[in-house]
Amino acid sequence: MIGIDDVRAAAARLAGYVTATPLLASHALDELCGVPVLCKAENLQRTGSFKLRGALNHVLSLSPAERAGGVIAASSGNHAQALAWAARLVGTYAVVVVPSDAPPAKVLSAKMLGAEVYYYARGGDDRDTIVGEIARERGLAIVPSANSDEVIAGGGTVAAEILAQTDQVTTLVVPIGGGGLAAGCAVAAKALNPNVRVIGVEPEYGADTALSLREGRRVSIPTPATIADGLTHRTPAPLPFDINRAFLDQVVTVSDAEIIEAMAVAFNYLRVVVEPSGACGLAAAICERIEITSGTMGVVLSGGNIALDPFRSLVGRAAAAGGDGGVPGLHARGGQQSAGTA
Amino acid sequence: MIGIDDVRAAAARLAGYVTATPLLASHALDELCGVPVLCKAENLQRTGSFKLRGALNHVLSLSPAERAGGVIAASSGNHAQALAWAARLVGTYAVVVVPSDAPPAKVLSAKMLGAEVYYYARGGDDRDTIVGEIARERGLAIVPSANSDEVIAGGGTVAAEILAQTDQVTTLVVPIGGGGLAAGCAVAAKALNPNVRVIGVEPEYGADTALSLREGRRVSIPTPATIADGLTHRTPAPLPFDINRAFLDQVVTVSDAEIIEAMAVAFNYLRVVVEPSGACGLAAAICERIEITSGTMGVVLSGGNIALDPFRSLVGRAAAAGGDGGVPGLHARGGQQSAGTA
Numbered sequence: 034m035i036g037i038d039d040v041r042a043a044a045a046r047l048a049g050y051v052t053a054t055p056l057l058a059s060h061a062l063d064e065l066c067g068v069p070v071l072c073k074a075e076n077l078q079r080t081g082s083f084k085l086r087g088a089l090n091h092v093l094s095l096s097p098a099e100r101a102g103g104v105i106a107a108s109s110g111n112h113a114q115a116l117a118w119a120a121r122l123v124g125t126y127a128v129v130v131v132p133s134d135a136p137p138a139k140v141l142s143a144k145m146l147g148a149e150v151y152y153y154a155r156g157g158d159d160r161d162t163i164v165g166e167i168a169r170e171r172g173l174a175i176v177p178s179a180n181s182d183e184v185i186a187g188g189g190t191v192a193a194e195i196l197a198q199t200d201q202v203t204t205l206v207v208p209i210g211g212g213g214l215a216a217g218c219a220v221a222a223k224a225l226n227p228n229v230r231v232i233g234v235e236p237e238y239g240a241d242t243a244l245s246l247r248e249g250r251r252v253s254i255p256t257p258a259t260i261a262d263g264l265t266h267r268t269p270a271p272l273p274f275d276i277n278r279a280f281l282d283q284v285v286t287v288s289d290a291e292i293i294e295a296m297a298v299a300f301n302y303l304r305v306v307v308e309p310s311g312a313c314g315l316a317a318a319i320c321e322r323i324e325i326t327s328g329t330m331g332v333v334l335s336g337g338n339i340a341l342d343p344f345r346s347l348v349g350r351a352a353a354a355g356g357d358g359g360v361p362g363l364h365a366r367g368g369q370q371s372a373g374t375a
Numbered sequence: 376m377i378g379i380d381d382v383r384a385a386a387a388r389l390a391g392y393v394t395a396t397p398l399l400a401s402h403a404l405d406e407l408c409g410v411p412v413l414c415k416a417e418n419l420q421r422t423g424s425f426k427l428r429g430a431l432n433h434v435l436s437l438s439p440a441e442r443a444g445g446v447i448a449a450s451s452g453n454h455a456q457a458l459a460w461a462a463r464l465v466g467t468y469a470v471v472v473v474p475s476d477a478p479p480a481k482v483l484s485a486k487m488l489g490a491e492v493y494y495y496a497r498g499g500d501d502r503d504t505i506v507g508e509i510a511r512e513r514g515l516a517i518v519p520s521a522n523s524d525e526v527i528a529g530g531g532t533v534a535a536e537i538l539a540q541t542d543q544v545t546t547l548v549v550p551i552g553g554g555g556l557a558a559g560c561a562v563a564a565k566a567l568n569p570n571v572r573v574i575g576v577e578p579e580y581g582a583d584t585a586l587s588l589r590e591g592r593r594v595s596i597p598t599p600a601t602i603a604d605g606l607t608h609r610t611p612a613p614l615p616f617d618i619n620r621a622f623l624d625q626v627v628t629v630s631d632a633e634i635i636e637a638m639a640v641a642f643n644y645l646r647v648v649v650e651p652s653g654a655c656g657l658a659a660a661i662c663e664r665i666e667i668t669s670g671t672m673g674v675v676l677s678g679g680n681i682a683l684d685p686f687r688s689l690v691g692r693a694a695a696a697g698g699d700g701g702v703p704g705l706h707a708r709g710g711q712q713s714a715g716t717a
Contacts, residue, residue: 055397057419060460060488076646077399077416118402138643146402297683301480304418304679306646337646341639345687 034276035182037224040189040217043090047190050122051086052078056198056331059302066318069329071202072299073195076307076337080142082263083191083214083335084108084115087184091176092119094183100125105173107131107153107160109263110139111310111336112178117148119176128173130164136262138340155265156256179211180270189217195331196225203328208313208335209233209242209284210264212273218333219280230282232323234313236261237286242269242277246284260289260347263310263336285323287316295319297348299334306344311336376618377524379566382531382559385432389532392464393428394420398540398673401644408660411671413544414641415537418649418679422456422484424605425533425556425677426520430457432529433518434465442467447515449473449495449502451605452481453652453678454520459490461518470515472506478604480682497607498598521553522612531559537673538567545670550655550677551575551584551626552606554615560675561622572624574665576655578603579628584611584619588626602631602689605652605678627665629658637661639690641676648686653678 056071063069075083092104103126106116113129120127127148131140132155144150153163168175177184191214195202205222207215215233222229235243239257245268253268269277277284287295292309295316299307307315314332317323323330339347398413405411417425434446445468448458455471462469469490473482474497486492495505510517519526533556537544547564549557557575564571577585581599587610595610611619619626629637634651637658641649649657656674659665665672681689 052397052399055394055416055419057394058421061484074397074419077397077419079400081646142403300648300683300686304423304648306642306648341642341690344642348683 035186035189035220037221039182039186040193040221043086043183043186044190044193046090046093047086047187050089053194054078056195057303057305062298062302065298066330068325068327069201070318071199071329071331072303072315073191073331073333074305075191076305076311076334080111080114080118081336081338082111082115082311083188083333084111084178085118086190087181087187087213088112088115088176089119089122090187091181091183092116092123095174099174103127103171103173104176105130105164105168106176106178107164108178109265110135111263111338113143113148114139114146114338116176117143117146121147128167130160130167136338136340136343139338142338177270179213180272182272185213185217185220185273185276187217188214189221191333192218192221193225196222196229199329201329202229202331204230204232204323204325205331205333206232206234206314206317206323207333208264208310209235210310211266211270212242212277213270214333214335215281216273216276220276223280231280232317233277233281233284234317234322235284235286236264236292236313237288239264239266240286241266242274243284243286245269245274246278246281261292261310261313263308264313285317287313287320287322291316291320293347296344300348305334306337306339307334308336308339309347376621377528377531377562379563381524381528382535382563385428385525385528386532386535388432388435389428389529392431395536396420398537399645399647404640404644407640408672410667410669411543412660413541413671413673414645414657415533415673415675416647417533418647418653418676422453422460423678423680424453424457424653425530425675426453426457427460428532429523429526429529429555430454430518431461431464433523433525434458434461436525437516441516445469445513445515446518447472447506447510448518448520449506450520451607452477453605453680455485455490456481456488456680458518459485459488463489470509470513472502472509478680478682478685481680484680519612521555522614524614527555527559527562527615527618529559530556531563533675534560534563535567538564538571541671543671544571544673546572546574546665546667547673547675548574548576548656548659548665549675550606550652551577552652553608553612554584554619555612556675556677557623558615558618562618565622573622574659575619575623575626576659576664577626577628578606578634578655579630581606581608582628583608584616585626585628587611587616588620588623601651603634603652603655605650606655627659629655629662629664633658633662635689638686642690647676648679648681649676650678650681651689
């Protein structure tokens with residue numbers, strides 16, 4: 034199991050390559066949630082998601098020989114873009130194995146960054162088997178999307194960065210797909226400030242980690258049907274799961290409708306584009322899944338890779354109240370907050 | 376005329392209140408522009424625009440007695456929100472005088488922050504006369520949106536921050552409304568690095584500064600008809616104009632259609648929401664208004680206050696290519712850039 038030193042080493046490796054993403058705040062969002070909220074905008078990270086931190090940390094940790102042989106990963110899209118970018122940076126070759134229903138924009142971006150794309154049928158072929166076979170045949174180093182100490186440590190730099198940017202956060206809310214981001218953040222947060230609660234968020238129909246934590250072991254669920262295309266894992270990755278079992282305070286779930294509301298809130302109040310997977314944490318925050326009466330809520334917006342057309346299709350007029358005005362269906366649960374939150 | 380010391384003093388006053396906004400970059404945007412591009416995301420500033428820097432610097436520079444008496448400003452929306460936020464922070468009262476056709480979301484936000492709103496008819500009443508009368512009657516301190524040394528110095532902290540974040544920028548591109556942001560940025564950039572070119576951008580039907588610079592004196596144009604609602608000034612403000620005449624290397628113009636393309640590019644490549652006024656600089660960059668063959672282009676995204684509904688109406692399907700994929704009608708003019716630009 035990794036520790037804070039691994040996260041610190043990752044941060045040192047990533048310095049100068051990854052964006053130190055800002056903590057975004059909005060008076061209207063504070064009112065909506067009843068407590069001050071700071072959103073870590075990893076949707077603004079290079080390649081559009083936090084995934085760059087883990088993929089790049091893993092690639093930079095490979096031996097020169099491993100690097101030179103090229104890299105491969107399975108991904109629903111964001112890890113693919115991140116790996117393509119990392120490979121390009123170090124001057125090696127990347128193969129990404131993506132489900133045939135992955136968002137075209139994500140796949141196109143990986144291609145534009147020079148990656149070779151291999152499609153598989155989601156629900157049919159086992160992606161890890163495919164990756165293993167291609168890696169063996171072609172001598173590629175596998176860079177897992179979550180099940181890697183280096184990838185988890187890279188994800189942990191998100192929490193380390195938040196806690197270096199502010200000492201106000203008492204509850205940290207993190208989306209869970211494979212579980213690497215939540216695990217890394219939990220390790221970093223608990224080491225840097227044991228009083229910080231770390232809460233994971235899953236789509237209600239993709240709650241493999243919540244179920245597995247309840248059962249006390251990794252269980253599988255049917256392929257999740259959710260708009261959160263980055264969180265459609267059938268079972269938690271083993272390495273992050275052990276950490277999440279030890280360190281996560283709670284896992285909560287959100288519906289697709291709540292995710293869409295969160296995307297509209299991010300657009301109107303924070304002026305950023307958040308993809309469905311990346312909006313799960315914010316959805317939990319605004320839909321009162323998180324018990325918090327004092328302190329500040331830190332929410333990781335983990336990715337922003339959604340093109341304008343699908344965004345327009347998902348986020349309809351009903352959610353389009355705009356400005357710092359209200360979003361229909363949502364009501365403030367707290368009083369007014371100080372404008373000087375962040 | 377202000378100098379770099381005034382900008383430094385402003386930065387010191389603003390520290391802890393304004394967001395140190397990130398420099399956003401995208402591989403696809405670099406390709407589109409033919410050089411590396413770094414976008415200063417002031418659309419992510421608190422209250423959604425760079426205006427907070429100037430308004431807050433002015434309010435924090437008032438004497439205790441002036442502050443206590445309340446503040447007033449005319450604004451098309453962004454300065455109003457900024458002033459409302461600043462007044463709230465220091466515990467005083469704000470009156471904002473806005474045109475009756477100002478975007479409702481901007482006005483609502485100023486109201487939510489506690490400001491009293493006074494409407495006037497654009498093109499009819501002279502807003503400065505109205506502000507002067509109310510200020511005199513009620514003993515309010517006027518906080519101009521551009522014609523104030525403190526407001527200009529506050530705007531200059533944008534350029535100072537950029538040059539502290541990177542030493543790569545050789546050309547800095549800044550939208551021009553009243554001219555305060557461009558003036559402050561020009562003062563700061565030329566003082567910190569005389570080799571940096573500073574280029575202002577106006578909407579083609581709101582090119583009062585470009586025309587005035589050509590004439591060598593401040594001239595008036597008819598009320599501009601442009602979607603860039605924050606840049607509809609009929610004549611440059613006097614204080615910024617003197618600075619811009621001395622320091623700006625060039626002023627270029629962009630069409631509304633080009634602004635809309637830039638908004639789509641910002642959505643798809645940078646995952647941020649930029650309002651029309653805030654997208655002028657990016658429009659000039661992607662539509663090849665800026666002559667640049669080497670070095671890095673810094674582009675200020677000056678504001679993001681546009682609600683989802685008007686955004687959807689403006690930015691149609693044609694611009695919706697998505698991801699890091701292409702935007703129809705736009706073609707890369709340069710070769711591939713290193714992925715490690717920023």
